[in-house]
Amino acid sequence: MSAPSQFILEPIVVDRIRELCDPSAPWFRSLWTVGTVTALLEVVESVNATWDNVLTNDGAMADFKKNAMSLVKGDLGLGSEVVREKLRLIIIKLKPESTNEGRTALAELEQFITRCRLPYLENWASAIESGQVADQQFESMCRSLASHLLDDGLHPKHLVGWIDKRRGSLNAVELIREAKLLANAQMKTYEFAVPFVKMSREVRNSLDKGHLMAVADFEALYYSCENSVKSGPLVSAPQCVLKVSFQAKDPHSALDSVREWAKRVASRAALATASLGVNLNDQVVEIGAKKIWALADQDLLRVPSILRENAVDAIDDSAQSKQLDDALAMLAPHLQSTAGVSAATLWAACEGLLGRVQSNGHSVADRLADVVACSFIREELFELVKRWRQETRGSSGPDIRHGTTFEQMTVMVDHIVSSGDPGFKRPEEQAAVARIHELATSSAPTVKRVRAYLQTAFRRLYYQRNFVMHSAKFDSVSLSMTSRIAPRLVAAGLDQIVNAHFRSGSVPPLGLAARAAIELDLVGQPGGKHIATLLS
Known part of the structure; x- marks a missing residue:
C-alpha cells in the first residue's frame, strides 16, 4: 500500500469540489458532467427506450454507452479495476436488438448500479488513503465526487454551505467520509406557505380548501420568523396563501420543488382564465423551521x-x-x-x-x-x-x-x-x-x-x-x-x-x-x- 499523495490531501481538493458545486461559479469552472451512477442509469433508460421503439434509432444508446464506459474506466468510486472491467464488459453486451444475452446483461447492469451506490464515497476515500489516486487525477476525481453528490439529490447551494462549514478543518478523505452521511440521509418533508399577491377570485374559488392558509395566519407566521427583520416587511399583503409540502434531502432542493410547482400553478391559471392573473410574492416561509426563503431563482x-x-x-x-x-x-x-x-x-x-x-x-x-x-x-x-x-x-x-x-x-x-x-x-x-x-x-x-x-x-x-x-x-x-x-x-x-x-x-x-x-x-x-x- 502506497502513501496518499500530499497534493491530493491539500485543501485545494476540498475547494475544487466546492467550486464545482457552486452555482455562482463561472461556467468555465463549473460541472459539465453527470456522475457515473447517473451515466449508468442513462444506459439502462436508453436501452429500454431503444428496445421499446420509444427512440427511432440507437444513437442515444450508443452515446450513453460510450460515455458510461469512459467514466467507468477511471472512477475508483465503483471499486477495483476488476469490478470496473466486469461492468464495462456488461455494457458492451447491450445491443440495439433485444436478445436473451442483452436482457441478461441489462438485469446485471441494474444490479451493479444498486451495488455501486452505497460504497461509492467510501471507495474513493479508501483509494486516496491507499495512494491509488495520482496528482494528475485531481480534476477527474473532484468532478466524479461533486457530480455524485449533486446527482444524489443534494442541492448545489446546500452542498456549498455544508462544505463552507468544514473548510480548513477537513482534508479530502475526511470530507468524503462525512459526505457519506449527507448523501445517504433519508428524505424529509418540508412544508411551505406560499403567498400570492395577485390571484383572481375565479382562480381562488377553484382551489383545494385543504391547501389554503388564512392571510392573517401567514402574516403572523412571517413576522415570527427569526430572519424576518433581515428579510424586511411584506411589501404587499397577499390575496391568497397556499400550503404545500415536498420531500427532499435539504431545504434548497425542496424550495426548487416549490418553484417548479409555482410555475405550474401560474401556467394552469393562465390557461384556465386566458389571463396572466397570478403573481407570487418573492418570499415564502418554511413552516416547520419558521424561516423565510427568497423564491426568485438567482441563477440566471x-x-x-x-x-x-x-x-x-x-x-x-x-x-x-x-x-x-x-x-x-x-x-x-x-x-x-x-x-x-x-x-x-x-x-x-x-x-x-x-x-x-x-x-x-x-x-x-x-x-x-x-x-x-x-x-x-x-x-x-x-x-x-x-x-x-x-x-x-x-x-x-x-x-x-x-x-x-x-x-x-x-x-x-x-x-x-x-x-x-x-x-x-x-x-x-x-x-x-x-x-x-x-x-x-x-x-x-x-x-x-x-x-x-x-x-x-x-x-x-x-x-x-x-x-x-x-x-x-x-x-x-x-x-x-x-x-x-x-x-x-x-x-x-x-x-x-x-x-x-x-x-x-x-x-x-x-x-x-x-x-x-x-x-x-x-x-x-x-x-x-x-x-x-x-x-x-
Missing part, C-alpha cells in the same frame, strides 16, 4: 456580449441578425420554464443557429461543443490574467502590464509552462493553473477530453429534448441534471456567436463552428495556434 443566464457589443437595442434587418434574435428569444423562456420546457427551448436555440437542412442533432451538438471548447480555454485564461492584475505585487511572476489581452494571456500560459503557479492566493486560481498547464503541455489529448465532455453535455440536451417532444417523457433519469448543466453552456456558446456576429466581420454561426473545429483539430500540431488565440 448571461450572454455578456450583448452588452459588450451595445446590441441590446440594435436594429438589423439582415437574415443573419434575425436568426440570432430568434435564437436569443428562444433562450429567454428558459428563465421561467420547467425542466422539460427548458430542454426544448434551449435545444431550439441551438438548432436554429447551428442546424443544416437534413443534418442530425449530433452535428448541432458537436458544432456548439467546439465553439464552447475554444471559449472555455480563452475564458479560463482571461480570468487568470484578470486575477493576476488584482494580485500582482512587486516584480515576481509574469509581467502582464502591457500588450493586448491575447498577448497577456500568452505571457501567462508561457509562465505557467516554464515556472508553474506564479503565486495565486485563491485555491480557485491554483486549480485553474493546473488545468492550463495540462492544456499547454499535453494539448491534443486534453483538448480531446474537453471536447468529449462538451459533446456529451450537448448531446444529452438533444436526447432530453427528444424524450420530451417525441416521447412525452418528462421523468428521464437525467432531465434535472441536464437542466442544471446545459443552460449556462448554451449561453456560453451563444455569447461567442453574438461576439462573432458583431465584432469579427459578421462571421455566421456555422462559419464560427467550422473555424473552431479546425483550430481544435490543429491544437498541439505543427501550424496550430497558441491555445490563447484559437478564435482570435
Whole structure:
C-alpha cells in the first residue's frame, strides 16, 4: 500500500469540489458532467427506450454507452479495476436488438448500479488513503465526487454551505467520509406557505380548501420568523396563501420543488382564465423551521456580449441578425420554464443557429461543443490574467502590464509552462493553473477530453429534448441534471456567436463552428495556434 499523495490531501481538493458545486461559479469552472451512477442509469433508460421503439434509432444508446464506459474506466468510486472491467464488459453486451444475452446483461447492469451506490464515497476515500489516486487525477476525481453528490439529490447551494462549514478543518478523505452521511440521509418533508399577491377570485374559488392558509395566519407566521427583520416587511399583503409540502434531502432542493410547482400553478391559471392573473410574492416561509426563503431563482443566464457589443437595442434587418434574435428569444423562456420546457427551448436555440437542412442533432451538438471548447480555454485564461492584475505585487511572476489581452494571456500560459503557479492566493486560481498547464503541455489529448465532455453535455440536451417532444417523457433519469448543466453552456456558446456576429466581420454561426473545429483539430500540431488565440 502506497502513501496518499500530499497534493491530493491539500485543501485545494476540498475547494475544487466546492467550486464545482457552486452555482455562482463561472461556467468555465463549473460541472459539465453527470456522475457515473447517473451515466449508468442513462444506459439502462436508453436501452429500454431503444428496445421499446420509444427512440427511432440507437444513437442515444450508443452515446450513453460510450460515455458510461469512459467514466467507468477511471472512477475508483465503483471499486477495483476488476469490478470496473466486469461492468464495462456488461455494457458492451447491450445491443440495439433485444436478445436473451442483452436482457441478461441489462438485469446485471441494474444490479451493479444498486451495488455501486452505497460504497461509492467510501471507495474513493479508501483509494486516496491507499495512494491509488495520482496528482494528475485531481480534476477527474473532484468532478466524479461533486457530480455524485449533486446527482444524489443534494442541492448545489446546500452542498456549498455544508462544505463552507468544514473548510480548513477537513482534508479530502475526511470530507468524503462525512459526505457519506449527507448523501445517504433519508428524505424529509418540508412544508411551505406560499403567498400570492395577485390571484383572481375565479382562480381562488377553484382551489383545494385543504391547501389554503388564512392571510392573517401567514402574516403572523412571517413576522415570527427569526430572519424576518433581515428579510424586511411584506411589501404587499397577499390575496391568497397556499400550503404545500415536498420531500427532499435539504431545504434548497425542496424550495426548487416549490418553484417548479409555482410555475405550474401560474401556467394552469393562465390557461384556465386566458389571463396572466397570478403573481407570487418573492418570499415564502418554511413552516416547520419558521424561516423565510427568497423564491426568485438567482441563477440566471448571461450572454455578456450583448452588452459588450451595445446590441441590446440594435436594429438589423439582415437574415443573419434575425436568426440570432430568434435564437436569443428562444433562450429567454428558459428563465421561467420547467425542466422539460427548458430542454426544448434551449435545444431550439441551438438548432436554429447551428442546424443544416437534413443534418442530425449530433452535428448541432458537436458544432456548439467546439465553439464552447475554444471559449472555455480563452475564458479560463482571461480570468487568470484578470486575477493576476488584482494580485500582482512587486516584480515576481509574469509581467502582464502591457500588450493586448491575447498577448497577456500568452505571457501567462508561457509562465505557467516554464515556472508553474506564479503565486495565486485563491485555491480557485491554483486549480485553474493546473488545468492550463495540462492544456499547454499535453494539448491534443486534453483538448480531446474537453471536447468529449462538451459533446456529451450537448448531446444529452438533444436526447432530453427528444424524450420530451417525441416521447412525452418528462421523468428521464437525467432531465434535472441536464437542466442544471446545459443552460449556462448554451449561453456560453451563444455569447461567442453574438461576439462573432458583431465584432469579427459578421462571421455566421456555422462559419464560427467550422473555424473552431479546425483550430481544435490543429491544437498541439505543427501550424496550430497558441491555445490563447484559437478564435482570435
